[in-house]
Every structure is written in structure tokens, then in C-alpha cells.
Amino acid sequence: MVDDRIxxxxxxxxxxxxxxxxxxxxxxxxxxxxxxxxxxxxxxxxFGFLGPNGAGKSTTIRLLLGLLRPTAGTxxxxxxxxxxxxxxxxxxxxxxxxxxxxxxxxxxxxEAVLNYHGAIKGEARRAELLELFTPPIERPVREYSTGNExxxxxxxxxxxDPDLVIMDEPTSGLDPLKQERFNAFVRRERxxxxxxxxxxxxxxxxxxxxxxxxxxxxGSLVELENVDTxxxxxxxxxxxxxDDAALTGLTALDGIVDPxxxxxxxxxxxxxxxxxxxxxxAAYDVRDVEIGEPAIxxxxxxxxxxxxxxDDAHGEGGGETGAGPxxxxxxxxxxxxxx
Amino acid sequence: xxxTARYEARRKIRGTLILTAxxxxxxxxxxxxxxxxxxxxxxxxxxxxxxxxxxAFGIENLSTIEGFLGAQLFSFVWLLxxxxxxxxxxxGTVAGDIETGRIDLLVSLPVARSxxxxxxxxxxxxxxxxxxxxxxxxxxxxxxxxxxxIPASHLALTHLLSIPFFLVCGGIGLxxxxxxxxxxVAERGAVATVFVLYLVESVVGGADEYDWIQYLSPTQxxxxxxxxxxxxxxxIDSAILLVAFAGLILLSVAAFERRxx
Numbered sequence: 001m002v003d004d005r006i007x008x009x010x011x012x013x014x015x016x017x018x019x020x021x022x023x024x025x026x027x028x029x030x031x032x033x034x035x036x037x038x039x040x041x042x043x044x045x046x047f048g049f050l051g052p053n054g055a056g057k058s059t060t061i062r063l064l065l066g067l068l069r070p071t072a073g074t075x076x077x078x079x080x081x082x083x084x085x086x087x088x089x090x091x092x093x094x095x096x097x098x099x100x101x102x103x104x105x106x107x108x109x110x111e112a113v114l115n116y117h118g119a120i121k122g123e124a125r126r127a128e129l130l131e132l133f134t135p136p137i138e139r140p141v142r143e144y145s146t147g148n149e150x151x152x153x154x155x156x157x158x159x160x161d162p163d164l165v166i167m168d169e170p171t172s173g174l175d176p177l178k179q180e181r182f183n184a185f186v187r188r189e190r191x192x193x194x195x196x197x198x199x200x201x202x203x204x205x206x207x208x209x210x211x212x213x214x215x216x217x218x219g220s221l222v223e224l225e226n227v228d229t230x231x232x233x234x235x236x237x238x239x240x241x242x243d244d245a246a247l248t249g250l251t252a253l254d255g256i257v258d259p260x261x262x263x264x265x266x267x268x269x270x271x272x273x274x275x276x277x278x279x280x281x282a283a284y285d286v287r288d289v290e291i292g293e294p295a296i297x298x299x300x301x302x303x304x305x306x307x308x309x310x311d312d313a314h315g316e317g318g319g320e321t322g323a324g325p326x327x328x329x330x331x332x333x334x335x336x337x338x339x
Numbered sequence: 340x341x342x343t344a345r346y347e348a349r350r351k352i353r354g355t356l357i358l359t360a361x362x363x364x365x366x367x368x369x370x371x372x373x374x375x376x377x378x379x380x381x382x383x384x385x386x387x388x389x390x391x392x393x394x395a396f397g398i399e400n401l402s403t404i405e406g407f408l409g410a411q412l413f414s415f416v417w418l419l420x421x422x423x424x425x426x427x428x429x430x431g432t433v434a435g436d437i438e439t440g441r442i443d444l445l446v447s448l449p450v451a452r453s454x455x456x457x458x459x460x461x462x463x464x465x466x467x468x469x470x471x472x473x474x475x476x477x478x479x480x481x482x483x484x485x486x487x488x489i490p491a492s493h494l495a496l497t498h499l500l501s502i503p504f505f506l507v508c509g510g511i512g513l514x515x516x517x518x519x520x521x522x523x524v525a526e527r528g529a530v531a532t533v534f535v536l537y538l539v540e541s542v543v544g545g546a547d548e549y550d551w552i553q554y555l556s557p558t559q560x561x562x563x564x565x566x567x568x569x570x571x572x573x574x575i576d577s578a579i580l581l582v583a584f585a586g587l588i589l590l591s592v593a594a595f596e597r598r599x600x
Contacts, residue, residue: 067446067600085596089451097447101440108350116346120448156444 016079017042018164018195019064023073026059033059035219036073041197041212046190048210049199056219057199058100061168065097078164093121096157100168100199102149110137110144110152114159122160129155132185146173154182158189165189167198171205183209204293235271237294242266246284253280269294343445343455347462355466358424362416362470363477369412370481373404400568404487408478409497409564417501418558419537421470422508425463426529429512432459433595434525442600453592460513460588467505471498493570497563500572503580504561508533510587511557517595533557557583 019041026034033056041047051057062068064077066088078094080087104113114137118126130137133151135144144152150173157165171179186196186209200206206213215222235257240250247266251259255272264287270277274291281289379402400406433456436442445455475498482489512529519525536556543552553559560576 062443062600065443065447067443069597069599085451089449092447092449095447097444099440099443099447101443103436103439103441104444105350105441112346112349116342117444117448119342120450 018078019047019075019197021060021064021073021075024060024063024070024075025072026056026063026068027071032219034063034070037216037219037221038073039214039221039224041195043195044190044193045211046186046196046209047198048206048213049197049216050203050206050213051199051201051216053201055201055216057201057216058168059219060216061099061166061199064166065092065095093160094163096160096162096165098150098153098157098165098167098170098198100172102153104141104149104152106142107140109140110135110148113141113152114156117156118159124159124161126155126159129159132181147175147178150174151178162194164195164197167196169200170198171200171202179205202293235269235294236274236277237267237290237292238270238277239267239290240265240281240286241288242284242286246286249284250280253277341458341461343450343458344461347459348465351462351465355469358466359469359473362421362474365416366412366474366478367481369408370404370478370485372411373407373487374485376401376407400564403568404482405489405493405567406564408482408489409567412478413497413501413563413567417497417563418504418561419534421501421505422533422537422558423530425467425505425509426512426533427526428466429460429463429509430515430519430526430529431522432456432463432513432516434516434519435522437519437600438521446600452596456513456517456592456595457588460509460591463509467502467509471501474498489567490570493567496570496572497566500561500566500577501563503577503584504557506584507557507560507580507587510584510591513591514587514594517591517598 017040021037021039024034024037025032037060049057049060059068063070064075064082066082066085070083075082077088078091080091082088104110114123114126117123133154135148135152135155137152141149141152150170154170157167171182174182183205186198190196190211212224214224240247241264242250247261250256250266253272253276255270255276257269257271259266259268270291277291401410433442436445446452448455450458475494479489479491479494508529511532512525515525515528515532519528537558540553540556540558543549557580560580562572562576566572
């Protein structure tokens with residue numbers, strides 16, 4: 001089913017796609033947060049925008065919302081050029097947005113926030129969404145947990161029944177159970193025709209829900225792939241506690257990348273068949289073993305090559321989420337527009 | 340229509356009530372203090388002060404309730420205190436949202452940036468009007484309560500003429516708010532600017548060569564004491580303030596539309 005979707009998506013022209021990014025470039029002083037990024041998201045698909053922290057994902061998203069002006073290139077969101085404020089403003093009534101840093105105004109209640117947003121953009125699905133996500137809307141936002149803030153954010157993002165929803169790290173702060181509920185919800189929304197674009201640095205999350213994935217690294221789009229390919233390439237992060245004989249034996253196993261010894265153990269990325277690994281492990285005296293998702297940075301390092309210089313530049317201030325107002329210009333006082 | 344202005348105005352109600360209560364209480368204290376000082380010969384007390392000082396604090400008519408209120412209440416609270424207050428509050432208009440990241444959600448709404456900014460500023464009318472519309476009658480009642488009288492029309496006019504002055508102070512705050520990335524920077528910058536302009540105006544008033552500098556200060560165009568005493572005022576002053584306010588708003592909107600958030 002996923003493959004069908006991709007084929008049809010690729011056959012279509014990008015011209016009428018809900019989201020078309022074309023050579024989008026954003027520089028903050030000497031830092032290139034987005035470097036000539038191009039891709040298109042087709043109607044009714046879930047597109048994962050994947051990349052390590054600091055890769056420039058939030059910058060792209062904030063360019064799409066018109067919060068930042070592109071240095072070069074442009075993007076069309078529901079047909080509106082992001083450089084054309086009037087057109088983009090009109091399109092925003094059909095866009096839902098969940099920013100990475102959610103701030104509503106501390107003293108107001110969740111209900112007041114929803115009333116305000118609802119009055120401007122509509123709230124046809126508010127009641128239905130409040131049954132699914134259950135932030136305590138009668139309480140002031142300052143009393144909310146991170147999870148409750150996220151849920152309030154999700155309600156406002158979807159309550160006007162938008163055609164396109166853009167989310168920046170939507171599941172950060174949600175517990176695993178709520179994440180699952182969120183994943184199921186996003187799939188249902190996709191099935192009713194909503195186009196969904198979200199960023200993440202968590203590989204497993206993107207694998208589970210996305211139809212297609214764009215990978216951003218150091219401000220550039222590295223690759224567009226479907227999820228199966230990504231899944232295939234991902235590998236497993238393995239950490240084994242065992243005696244020396246076992247560790248030496250394991251190092252020789254096929255499919256082991258980047259083995260690293262530590263006291264009484266070894267960790268590596270395993271790209272072979274999981275059953276082979278388990279059979280091999282069973283032959284040794286293993287005290288403990290963890291098999292899990294590799295860190296996304298490791299995946300990039302293995303499959304797309306490492307470029308420490310570039311990584312460092314963007315790790316410092318590539319317009320990523322953590323710093324709040326998004327652009328590095330605002331982290332340093334001397335930035336554009338700074339007083 | 341005006342959802343943002345309504346929403347932001349509602350968020351200001353609490354602060355407005357506290358502000359009005361504070362100003363009302365201070366007005367009560369000043370009116371009571373007038374009764375205490377009755378019979379003091381002010382000309383004598385302040386004879387040694389330089390003329391610039393006398394003018395700056397409007398000391399010439401302290402023996403009447405109008406003059407006393409003009410000097411002790413309006414020159415301090417309206418001209419200085421509230422002027423600084425509105426510069427401060429306007430400084431936080433969007434700089435706070437940019438700092439916290441709340442601007443992301445606001446700009447994601449289908450509302451143009453210019454409109455968002457103007458509506459957010461418009462919410463300042465709540466404290467601006469409340470402090471005058473509630474403050475005026477409170478002062479009047481206090482004055483009557485001590486057995487004095489003050490022409491209601493003069494009092495009302497003094498309050499009315501403060502609005503263009505407050506708008507300019509707020510406009511200065513708004514310019515700082517769209518230029519800065521942090522609320523504290525914008526708020527302090529706005530307060531410092533209005534305060535320095537006030538000081539400069541007070542100081543250079545006497546020096547002929549540099550007296551043009553005083554015309555840069557909004558405090559030059561709002562003089563509550565004469566209005567309280569005999570209802571006199573210069574319409575051109577209010578006109579200058581309103582034009583300056585329009586200019587500051589246009590400047591803020593242009594800067595806000597162009598900047599990265």
C-alpha cells in the first residue's frame with residue numbers, strides 16, 4: 001500500500017502539491033541553516049522530515065510558515081508563495097501548525113486559547129479532538145505538564161480541519177502510550193485526506209507512521225526515500241555485556257559496524273539479520289544485552305559519511321529547536337534586527 | 340474581526356484594575372496631603388529654587404487644589420509614571436512573544452503581521468482608558484470630599500489630552516518591541532528613552548541655544564497643570580502627538596513585516 005502511494009505521488013507533477021520546496025536557502029550571518037533544499041509533499045501523504053538536532057529542520061518549517069524570510073529560493077504552501085505575505089496569510093486558514101516550542105501565554109486557560117484560535121480560524125472539530133486528546137482546558141496553561149501542552153497544541157493544530165498540517169517534533173514530551181495514540185491519529189487523518197508534514201529526530205517514530213521521508217543533514221536535503229528503504233538501512237544499536245572471549249568472537253561477526261569496547265562490554269551497530277545475531281549471542285556467556293534503535297546521528301555517519309566540520313558548524317546554531325525563537329540570530333545579540 | 344485585540348485586552352484587565360487602584364490610592368493620598376499643607380506659603384518655601392526647577396515641577400500654583408494636583412499628581416503620575424508605564428508595557432508587545440516562541444502560534448493564524456501588531460497594541464487602550472475614565476471621577480470625588488472644588492470640564496480635558504501623550508509613549512515602546520529579540524531589552528530601552536527625553540526636556544527648557552531639543556520629547560506636548568487650572572491647552576500639541584504616534588506605528592509595522600521572527 002505504501003509503495004502504491006509513492007508511485008502515484010512520483011507520477012504526479014509537483015506543481016499542484018500542497019507543499020513544494022524549491023531551492024530554499026536560509027543564512028543567518030555566516031551560518032547556512034538551509035542550503036538549497038528542494039522537495040515536494042503530495043496530497044494525502046505523511047511526510048517525515050528527519051534529521052539530527054541542529055540540522056536545520058525548524059528553520060525549514062519556520063520558513064514555510066513565513067516566520068523567516070528565505071535568503072534564496074522559495075516554497076509554495078497550498079499554492080501560496082511563502083514570500084507573498086497576503087497569499088500565505090489567506091492559505092493559513094487551511095494550515096494547522098504545531099511548533100516545537102509551545103507557548104500560549106501562561107496565565108490564560110486552555111479554553112481561552114482555544115476560543116481565541118477558534119474565533120480566527122474555525123473550530124469545527126474542537127469537541128471531537130478534545131475527546132481524543134484531553135488537556136485540562138479549564139486550568140491555566142502555566143499548570144500544564146509538557147504532555148498536556150502538546151495535547152492542547154495538537155487540538156489547536158487540527159481543530160479547524162486543515163488541509164495541511166505542519167508539525168515540528170510533535171511527539172517530544174508525549175509518553176509512549178500517547179505517542180502511539182498520536183501515531184494512530186495521524187494515520188487516520190491521512191486517510192481522510194489531510195496532508196501531514198512533520199519533523200523528527202527519532203528514527204523509529206518516522207518509520208512507524210510516515211509514507212515518505214526527507215533527510216536533512218547540515219542544512220542540506222541528503223535524500224528522499226520511502227520508509228522501507230530507510231528501515232532496511234537503519235540497522236540496530238546493540239550493547240552486550242559479556243566476558244572477553246565472547247566479545248572477541250562477536251567482533252568477527254558479519255554486519256557489525258563501528259564496534260566499540262568498553263569495560264566488560266561492547267557496543268556496535270548491527271546491519272545484518274537479527275536472528276543471526278541472536279544465535280551467535282546464544283553461544284556465549286552473555287550477562288546482558290540491549291538491542292534498540294540506533295541514534296540517528298549514527299545512521300547518518302554510516303550511510304552518508306561523516307563530515308565533522310559541517311556537523312560542528314550546525315551543531316552550534318543551525319536554527320534548531322532548542323533555543324526557542326528559532327534562529328541563531330536571536331541567540332546572539334548581534335544578529336539581524338537585534339538591539 | 341478584532342479577535343486578537345479582544346483576546347489581548349482581556350489579558351490586560353487584571354493588570355489594569357491593579358494599576359487603576361494604585362493610581363486612585365495615590366490620588367487619595369495627594370488630595371489628603373493638600374489639606375495637611377493648607378496655609379503654607381509656597382512662594383516662600385521654594386524661593387531659592389532655580390526657575391527651571393520651578394517650571395519642571397509646576398510649582399507656581401501649589402496653593403490651589405488645581406495647581407497642587409497638577410504638580411503633585413499629574414506631573415508625576417500622568418506625565419512621568421504612566422508615560423513610562425505605557426512605554427514599558429508596549430515594549431513587551433511582541434518582544435516577549437518573540438523571546439518565548441509564542442510568536443510561532445500567533446503568526447500561524449490567518450492574520451497579517453501588520454494587523455496582529457496593531458491589534459496587540461490596541462489592547463493597550465484598556466489600561467489607557469481605564470486609568471483616565473475611572474481615575475478622573477475618583478479624583479473628583481476625593482476633591483469634593485475634602486470640601487474643595489475643581490471644574491469637572493478642566494479635569495476631564497486634562498485626562499482626555501493625556502491619551503495622545505500615552506499613545507506616543509506606547510508607540511516608542513512598540514518600536515523597541517519589534518526591533519528587539521528579548522522583552523527586557525525592549526522594555527528597558529523604551530523606558531530609558533522616554534525618561535531621558537523627559538529629563539532633557541526639563542533641563543534644556545532654559546537654554547535658548549539648544550531649546551529645540553525639548554521639542555523631541557513627548558512630554559513637551561502635554562502640560563496638565565495649566566489645563567487643570569484654567570482649561571487652557573494648545574490643540575497643535577495634541578495634533579503633533581497624534582502625528583508622531585501615527586509615524587511610530589507605521590515604522591513599527593514596516594519593521595515587523597520585514598523582520599525574521
